[in-house]
Amino acid sequence: MEEDDNFGEKNGFFKTYHLSVLKKLCIGDLAGLSACRNDEERLVYVHSLPYVHEVPHEMSSAMGNSLPSSKSATVAQKKRTEGNEFFKKKDYPSAVRLYSEAVSKAPTNITNESGEPQLAMAFANRSAALFHLAEFARALVDIDQALSSGYPAELRYKLAERQAKCLMALGKPADQVIAACESAMKDVNDSRLDPAKRDLFVRDIKLLMEESKSSNRKIPESASSSLIQPKRDNGKKCPPEIVGGRNIEHPSFSKKILVEEDAVSGRYGVAAAPIRVGDVIAVDAPYASVMNPEKFSTHCHHCYQILELGEVLPCSHCDLVSFCSVNCRSRAMESYHATECPILSCLYTAGISIICYLSLRMIAIHPPSFFMDVRPVIEQPELQKKAALSEDVKKYIKTYHLVTHDTLRNKESFFHVTLMANFLLKCLKVAGYFGTRDTTDLKFSGALSDQERWIGSLLLRHLQILQFNAHEVSELRMDRPGCMEGAKTFFLGAGVYSTVALLNHSCEPGVIRHFIGDVMVVRAIKSFQPGEMVNENYGPIFTQKRRVDRQRSLKDRYWFDCRCNPCTENWPLIGEMTDEALRFRCADRRCRKPLVVQSDTMTPFIICPSCKKSNNILKSLQALQDTEESFNRGNELIDQGNFAGALECCLQTMSKLDDILCPPYRDYIQCQERARRCILTLGNVIYAPDVANVRR
Numbered sequence: 294m295e296e297d298d299n300f301g302e303k304n305g306f307f308k309t310y311h312l313s314v315l316k317k318l319c320i321g322d323l324a325g326l327s328a329c330r331n332d333e334e335r336l337v338y339v340h341s342l343p344y345v346h347e348v349p350h351e352m353s354s355a356m357g358n359s360l361p362s363s364k365s366a367t368v369a370q371k372k373r374t375e376g377n378e379f380f381k382k383k384d385y386p387s388a389v390r391l392y393s394e395a396v397s398k399a400p401t402n403i404t405n406e407s408g409e410p411q412l413a414m415a416f417a418n419r420s421a422a423l424f425h426l427a428e429f430a431r432a433l434v435d436i437d438q439a440l441s442s443g444y445p446a447e448l449r450y451k452l453a454e455r456q457a458k459c460l461m462a463l464g465k466p467a468d469q470v471i472a473a474c475e476s477a478m479k480d481v482n483d484s485r486l487d488p489a490k491r492d493l494f495v496r497d498i499k500l501l502m503e504e505s506k507s508s509n510r511k512i513p514e515s516a517s518s519s520l521i522q523p524k525r526d527n528g529k530k531c532p533p534e535i536v537g538g539r540n541i542e543h544p545s546f547s548k549k550i551l552v553e554e555d556a557v558s559g560r561y562g563v564a565a566a567p568i569r570v571g572d573v574i575a576v577d578a579p580y581a582s583v584m585n586p587e588k589f590s591t592h593c594h595h596c597y598q599i600l601e602l603g604e605v606l607p608c609s610h611c612d613l614v615s616f617c618s619v620n621c622r623s624r625a626m627e628s629y630h631a632t633e634c635p636i637l638s639c640l641y642t643a644g645i646s647i648i649c650y651l652s653l654r655m656i657a658i659h660p661p662s663f664f665m666d667v668r669p670v671i672e673q674p675e676l677q678k679k680a681a682l683s684e685d686v687k688k689y690i691k692t693y694h695l696v697t698h699d700t701l702r703n704k705e706s707f708f709h710v711t712l713m714a715n716f717l718l719k720c721l722k723v724a725g726y727f728g729t730r731d732t733t734d735l736k737f738s739g740a741l742s743d744q745e746r747w748i749g750s751l752l753l754r755h756l757q758i759l760q761f762n763a764h765e766v767s768e769l770r771m772d773r774p775g776c777m778e779g780a781k782t783f784f785l786g787a788g789v790y791s792t793v794a795l796l797n798h799s800c801e802p803g804v805i806r807h808f809i810g811d812v813m814v815v816r817a818i819k820s821f822q823p824g825e826m827v828n829e830n831y832g833p834i835f836t837q838k839r840r841v842d843r844q845r846s847l848k849d850r851y852w853f854d855c856r857c858n859p860c861t862e863n864w865p866l867i868g869e870m871t872d873e874a875l876r877f878r879c880a881d882r883r884c885r886k887p888l889v890v891q892s893d894t895m896t897p898f899i900i901c902p903s904c905k906k907s908n909n910i911l912k913s914l915q916a917l918q919d920t921e922e923s924f925n926r927g928n929e930l931i932d933q934g935n936f937a938g939a940l941e942c943c944l945q946t947m948s949k950l951d952d953i954l955c956p957p958y959r960d961y962i963q964c965q966e967r968a969r970r971c972i973l974t975l976g977n978v979i980y981a982p983d984v985a986n987v988r989r
Contacts, residue, residue, distance in 0.1 A: 305644015306351040307716060314712060317344040323704045326711070333750035336718075337741060339711045340749070346738035355642045356723050363612050363638065369399035369411040373418055385422045386602060392419035393605040401442070401609045413442035417452060423603045429459040431603045434619070438606070446483045453477035454498065461505050470505035474498045525599045526774070526978035530809050533975075536572040545577040545792035550827055552795055559696060561797040564821040570951060571944040571968075574804065574827070575793055575815035580692040581655045582766055582788030582811040586641055593617035595625040597766065597785055597810050599979045613637050629657040635730070636720045645713070647787045648763055652755035653717050655692070655789065659685070661727060661744050668747055691791040697757035698852050714753035718745060761851055762794040763787050766811050768977035775934025777970060785977070786811070799828035799857040800835040800843050801864075801956060805969045807976030816972055818965050820951050822885075828857070835859035836867040836962055864957045876955040880908050887955035913953045920949045924960065927967060940971035 322342060329335040339345055348356075376391030395415035420435035436456050444452060457473035477498050481491055540546040549572070551565045568574060584594060592599055594614040605615045606622055611634050616622040633640075633654070640650060656664070667686055670676045671693060682690075702710075719737050721727065727744060741749065766786040772779055788811050796804070804815045806829070821827050831851060833843035840860050847855050858864070876887040879901040886903035890910060897911045927942030943964050950961045 305642055306349065306355055307643040307645055307713070309349055310352050310716075311709070311712060313347070313349060314345060317347075318708070323708060326708055327704045331750070332753040333746055335707060335711045336714055336749040336753050337746055339708065340715055340741060343738070345712065345715060352643075355639045356636075356719070364400035364610075365398050366400055366411045369395045369415060370409070372398060373411070373415050376418060376422070380418070380422055383425070385425045388422040389419055389426070389603045392422060393603065395419075396605055397607045397612045397615060399607075410443040410445070413439045413444040416442060417444055417448070419603055420452070420455060424455055424459060426603070427462070428603055429462045433459050433463075434606075435603070438619075446480070447485050450477050450480035450484050450494065453480050454494075454501075457498075457501055457505075461501070467505045471502050474502045474505070525601065526974075526980070530975070532576045532809055532812050532814055533573050535576055536568075536574060537566065543792050543795070545575050545790075547572070547574045550574055558797055558826075560795050562795055562827040564823050564825050564827055566823055568817050568821040568827065570817055570820055570947045571940075572817045573814060574817055575813070577790040577792045577813045577815070579788035579790050579811055579813070580688050581651060581658055582786055583647060583651045583654045584786040585647060585784055586650075588785055589614050592785065593621050594630070595621035597768075597808075597977065599768075599981075608634060610634050611637060613641075629654055632657040632721070632724050632726050634724075636724045639720060639723070643716070648759045649713055649717065649756065651759055651763060651787050651789065652714075652752055653720065655755050656721065656748060656752060657726070659689075661748060663689075664748055664751060665744060688791065692758070692789055693751075693754065695758045695762045695789075695791060695794055697754065698761060699757060701852055702757070710756050711753055714749055714756060717752045718749040721748070759787075759789060762789060762791075764790050764793065764806070764813065766808050766813075768808070768979060769973040770979050770981050773980050777931055777934075777936070780970065780973075782973060788813070793829070796827060796829040798831040798847065798851070798853075798855065799826075800830065800833055800840075800855060800859040801828075801857065802830040802834060802965070803828040804830075805972050807973050809976050814976065818947070818968055819956075820948070835864045835957070839866065840864075859957070867959060867962055870957060870959040876958065877908070877910055877913050878953060878955055879904060879906065880913075881906050885955075916949060916953055920946050920953075920960070923949075924964060927964070931967060931971070936971045936974045940968060943968035943971060 326335060326338055329338050372391050372395035376388045376395065379385075379388040379391065392415055396412065396419060399412035399415050401412055416435045416439035420432040420439065423429075423432040423435060433456060436452050436459070439452060440449065453473055453476040457470050457477060460470045460473055478495055481494055484491065486494065535547045537548045540548050540550060543550075543552055546552070546562070547568075549564060549566045549568050550562045552560055553563055554560045584592060584597065593616050594608075595616055598617050600615060600617055604617050606617065606619065607615050608622070608626075608630065614630070614637070616625065640653070663685070667689060670680060670682065670686065671690060677690065718741075722737050722745070724730065727742070764787065765784055766788050767782045768785050769780055769782055771777065785808075790813050793806075793813055793815055801819075803817065803819050803821065804827070805818050807814050807816075815829070817827075831847065833846050835843065838846070840863050844855050844860060847853060873892055875890050875892065877890055877899070878885050879888055881901070881904050884901060884904040884906070886901060888899045888901055888908055888910070890899055897909050899908045899910055900906070901908060923942045923946045927939045927946060930936075930939035930942060946964050947961060947968065950958065950964065954961065
């Protein structure tokens, strides 16, 4: 992941705090830090420095103010009133947007000055607008939310009637419609309608009940079809099967990949069997992932789906995040959001990087007891084979053992990252993660408990791991279905994928990643022979950046010297590739080394410089010409919006080219790019003609 590793040097109070601490830092303090033997000792040592707890006012204020709810009944009522004006004008999309803002701002079970339950009223109003937009399923969700949020008894008959009409429009069984109608007739008795209007309402409800029994039901007259933007690709997408079955030791990998280790390359993946272009070699769910804060208002905080108009379900306590369903909200609250909710505003104001946020999420998804239980297993590796470990424990241990490069980190960097870990630990204490929420002393300068020391040390380790092992989570945005022109990938968030993280880097991409929610799917975009290292790409690609720039970037960001083929052989940029010479593969399957053939050569017989065998390249030249047809057909299918067919053509072309030529080869690279774009359509996709105007 190409993310800054400054651990919070963006605009925010942590930068101010960090600079103020550095001014008080002494050489002897750094020497003391260097003497620490492990992360727990480092955390405790930095925590013991008095000036670390001299937090600036901006920081203490942000931490203190993060606890009260940012909900506002006054603001909610204002937004709802504005929405009502648009509703009267039959501008239902605008009404829904404002009702959604009211839903997000409305406190739970708190009324305004007139005694109206603002959350329930906002949900009810939005259900009416959604009904008029023919978004019946979403209207039903809002009706349920309004009823469970204290909607006034004297008004419930309206919701029951709307519920019955939505059920009928969705083709639900007659008994469900009738049950809603019966509720409406019962609720109308609590209404303030005069007898004549009440009788009229009951008559209409009875007619609706009769209509529900008819085989030719009518869609309620008030409903009209709608076109709501942005739209997500609602085709059901499930992670594909992994080629060759799952690896026993690393189940997210294919059996075609083995994990090996040596002193130079660390752990890395190699092909255990031939891997073909297009093979799915990994499907990896993250140990943890977090959303880019810039997407909080537009995407479900839990499943990463774009929130379409009227789909916003807010957190009950904060107005920063929203969910697409009750299920997603419940799963988030049961896991991490109960901890993060009180401190999200503080984290955002601090200006910390997404890596820091992910480090905290890696803790927040489990209670302190989980990490205390896992400690002896980490400290005594022999227990990993003897103990019956849960899948959660196995997943965490695997993540814990990802590379940290701690032996390469200097004392200044260690101080910086430990200070951030100490700050994140303070945030967890503010949130009540350790059982009590005491904000009387936001400095938290007292001695740390055993739990706090251990979990603080894990935060420190996470920060080091994520610097080198985090991956971006992305989505593809297209103007409309079938239109690849102008399509772009956008950064949704970040996750830690303990299996795919084992793949080493090459400046020649060997795989393409796409995401279904936050689940990563990895496909090969070149072939790999048994024993060959299977690589992914960490950012710099040889076709776009020169070797010196790539190596400098990788050294600065990932702390290694790249020795991949494009770097060793200094491959040209794509704009510098010519047809003056072709690099044919030796026909001997045991060799396959390149035969450099000038375009003006007069003989078809070429001696391989490696195995010394003669090669007749006429057959290869003919096969090369045959690839043009599938290449052009792939382009036509992309233009027609048939991405599945185009991908098949691209894979066929790449397989043929890969069998004939050694990289680098311009046509192969161009075909890879087309295949990459087609593969991205298999993952997170939304349709938004004007991305700048994507709103809830």
